[in-house]
Amino acid sequence: MKNLARNQLLLSLAIALVAVASGFWLLSDPRGTLPFLLTLASLLGAFLLPISKWLKVLIGGAILLIVVPAAGFQNSFLFELGVQIGIYAAMALGLNVVVGLAGLLDLGYAAFFAVGAYTWAIFGSKQANEFMPVKIFPLPGEYFYLFMLLAVVAAAITGLIIGLPALRLKGDYLAIVTLGLGEVVRVLANNLDQPINITNGPQGITPIQRPPVDWFIAIFNQFGIQLDKAQAYPLFFYFLVLGIIGIVTLVNIRLDHSRFGRAWIAIREDEIAARAMGIPLLPTKLLAFATGASFSGAMGALFAAKQLYVSPESFTLIQSIIILVMVILGGMGSIPGAILGAATVTILNVDVLKTASEYLEGLRSSGFTINLGFFKYNFANLPTQLEPAKYERMVFGLIMVLMMIYRPEGIIPEKRRVLEMRESE
Amino acid sequence: MFEVLISLLPSVLLEGLILGFVYAMIALGYTMVYGVLELINFAHSEIFMSGAVAGAETFILLKGTIANPYLLLLVAIIIGGAVAAFVSVSVERLAYRPLRKRGTTNRLVPLITAIGASFFLQDLVRLIEGLWNNAFYRRYPTFDAFERTYNLPVWLGDIVIILSLFTFFFAIVYLIYWVGVRLARAKQKRPTRNTLYALSGLSILFTVLFSLKYREVLTTDMGLSIQMKSLLVIVVSLAMLFGLNWLVNKTKLGVAIRAVAQDAQTASLMGINPDVIISRTFLIGGFLGGVAGVLFGLLYTLVHPYVGFIPGIKAFTAAVLGGIGNITGAAVGGLVLGMLEMLGGTYLTFLTNGAMGTEYKDILAFVILILILLFRPQGILGQQVGEKV
Numbered sequence: 001m002k003n004l005a006r007n008q009l010l011l012s013l014a015i016a017l018v019a020v021a022s023g024f025w026l027l028s029d030p031r032g033t034l035p036f037l038l039t040l041a042s043l044l045g046a047f048l049l050p051i052s053k054w055l056k057v058l059i060g061g062a063i064l065l066i067v068v069p070a071a072g073f074q075n076s077f078l079f080e081l082g083v084q085i086g087i088y089a090a091m092a093l094g095l096n097v098v099v100g101l102a103g104l105l106d107l108g109y110a111a112f113f114a115v116g117a118y119t120w121a122i123f124g125s126k127q128a129n130e131f132m133p134v135k136i137f138p139l140p141g142e143y144f145y146l147f148m149l150l151a152v153v154a155a156a157i158t159g160l161i162i163g164l165p166a167l168r169l170k171g172d173y174l175a176i177v178t179l180g181l182g183e184v185v186r187v188l189a190n191n192l193d194q195p196i197n198i199t200n201g202p203q204g205i206t207p208i209q210r211p212p213v214d215w216f217i218a219i220f221n222q223f224g225i226q227l228d229k230a231q232a233y234p235l236f237f238y239f240l241v242l243g244i245i246g247i248v249t250l251v252n253i254r255l256d257h258s259r260f261g262r263a264w265i266a267i268r269e270d271e272i273a274a275r276a277m278g279i280p281l282l283p284t285k286l287l288a289f290a291t292g293a294s295f296s297g298a299m300g301a302l303f304a305a306k307q308l309y310v311s312p313e314s315f316t317l318i319q320s321i322i323i324l325v326m327v328i329l330g331g332m333g334s335i336p337g338a339i340l341g342a343a344t345v346t347i348l349n350v351d352v353l354k355t356a357s358e359y360l361e362g363l364r365s366s367g368f369t370i371n372l373g374f375f376k377y378n379f380a381n382l383p384t385q386l387e388p389a390k391y392e393r394m395v396f397g398l399i400m401v402l403m404m405i406y407r408p409e410g411i412i413p414e415k416r417r418v419l420e421m422r423e424s425e
Numbered sequence: 426m427f428e429v430l431i432s433l434l435p436s437v438l439l440e441g442l443i444l445g446f447v448y449a450m451i452a453l454g455y456t457m458v459y460g461v462l463e464l465i466n467f468a469h470s471e472i473f474m475s476g477a478v479a480g481a482e483t484f485i486l487l488k489g490t491i492a493n494p495y496l497l498l499l500v501a502i503i504i505g506g507a508v509a510a511f512v513s514v515s516v517e518r519l520a521y522r523p524l525r526k527r528g529t530t531n532r533l534v535p536l537i538t539a540i541g542a543s544f545f546l547q548d549l550v551r552l553i554e555g556l557w558n559n560a561f562y563r564r565y566p567t568f569d570a571f572e573r574t575y576n577l578p579v580w581l582g583d584i585v586i587i588l589s590l591f592t593f594f595f596a597i598v599y600l601i602y603w604v605g606v607r608l609a610r611a612k613q614k615r616p617t618r619n620t621l622y623a624l625s626g627l628s629i630l631f632t633v634l635f636s637l638k639y640r641e642v643l644t645t646d647m648g649l650s651i652q653m654k655s656l657l658v659i660v661v662s663l664a665m666l667f668g669l670n671w672l673v674n675k676t677k678l679g680v681a682i683r684a685v686a687q688d689a690q691t692a693s694l695m696g697i698n699p700d701v702i703i704s705r706t707f708l709i710g711g712f713l714g715g716v717a718g719v720l721f722g723l724l725y726t727l728v729h730p731y732v733g734f735i736p737g738i739k740a741f742t743a744a745v746l747g748g749i750g751n752i753t754g755a756a757v758g759g760l761v762l763g764m765l766e767m768l769g770g771t772y773l774t775f776l777t778n779g780a781m782g783t784e785y786k787d788i789l790a791f792v793i794l795i796l797i798l799l800f801r802p803q804g805i806l807g808q809q810v811g812e813k814v
Contacts, residue, residue: 400541
């Protein structure tokens, strides 16, 4: 017993040391990829290792609330990445309810994201003047929070509308019908510029109002930190996303342990047995669908405000698939898994693939030549089509297939899930 | 106004028929794999696409060497089919078989694998094409022999119109009947012979009344005209349909495929190796998909790595519409879907004065899919299968 306690102490010391070291390294070199990855790794390590809860909170809080924002001032890409990870993490958590807990494969998840995004985009820009009788648009940025709630409601209602016919179907059919309905939402967004111009069609909507940040700047001023608006917005969105992730995670954990969570898992495991136990199938599934959709809707509104621009291009099938890959990678039904999956996939998509592309581009333009005597290659001849950033489908497709073959329960598996995925008939 | 719409009808129906044959060809692959493995092979749309791209490359490479366009088409069909068959078998070998060996009971696992394989293949083809040609959009060369239009003899045109009208009315009457049965929550599982006669009679009545009323508008002096390449599509897809039906029903391999589809374990006790048979099924389905891809490319000229998605999902709809797992059903579903889509695509734009563009016809396919799955999940020709517990 004593040995165990000492091991734990050593482990805690080690992870704290790594976290502090990587934090300082990131602060001194905010543009480096390595220190950034190391910081994330120490965050993950702190979460996964069996150390005391308080230390976990301490390390996590220090990295997320102090180190990353401080480093982000010198490299705003960190904020961009953080906000993207946050948005995707919340959506992955939402999809996790649908796919992971209730076992309903939803391939049209980006549709709810679109509904949320357009909810704020239309009323937070001049677009609504096109069809509303009163010409008071764009609404001032204060309304953003109200519309975020409205986006939640709108996405949940869309979830009910899509789910009501789709959820009567099972397994494969459900997947293909949700895929179809997701495309329907995109086609509608693309075509509803006539007869009445609601979505402005393929051109998209811009500019979109952002919530005001004067109070946010004022708070920082009190601590003696001067911010201008261009600096304040990334920071503001970063903290907003962190807050939302906190709430979403909490809701997820509570749901997982609630009556509904158990009902969803029962349905996932065996629909007929669940029905025999008195679980009403359709309402329970609809609830899962609407819950998942509402998370996505909230993030959609946030996305619209962050990007200042919304167009149907952002809500294609590949978006739904990317979110699905996050859930699969982390582990279906696993809450930390969904967040980890979102972080991994986003970093891969936004950072690693792009960096690889730039690296190859650099090699190409430098005209660097390898000469091994028997093998000679001039990198100027490298085909221009060889751009890793354009092959996201290949990367994600490969991840999906490999995960399903070698580790279907994901990186951080949910305990109950392992048995189900591994057992043979 | 209405007269104008009616006068468009024959050519629209013919176009729909051709489109329907394309869907039917792709649907055969979905239906074969589903029949054996009960898996929606999402990657089939990419197998179709790889056939189309391989066909385009063959056409472009051999255009100078082989002068006869028909011989060139034959070579392209064989190469396209072979490439698609190879891709199909590889997907089965590398992605689906490891899952079967592990024996997972989870329904989502094979499905997610199929989606992943589909996305992987899209970009794989893009990478290969990009490295080879530095561009991944390929165009089929046009040949005068294929582009030439032939006027159908008037009697043949009339038969086509009347048959299409009959199919169309029958589909509508049948759908209304089934929606009615479902809404009335009747116990009846399949229509009796007499109901079928009644429905057919009703459709014939509609057809006769319709053609008599709009006789002048429907028959034009020019008659119907059809392009050689469309004719080729019809001929090849009919050949594929009959060939596959013969293969599944009359040959030893067909018996083995049906045995594995019914019960793989028992089949293996009878000396059939299910793995080999499943692999063969993928080979055949892939070959048919590749041939369909070459003909699709010939018809619409532009092909690229993402061309398979929409036809694939519509062909799947066609397979479900006809009754998945049923070969004739795939053909019927394809034809009905093709015609409905052409009608919808043409008339929606017309009726709304262009407010609802042709993109809405994609929505139509999904709406049909949902309706059919809700009201008659076994499809037009399928049989009710009890739920396995």
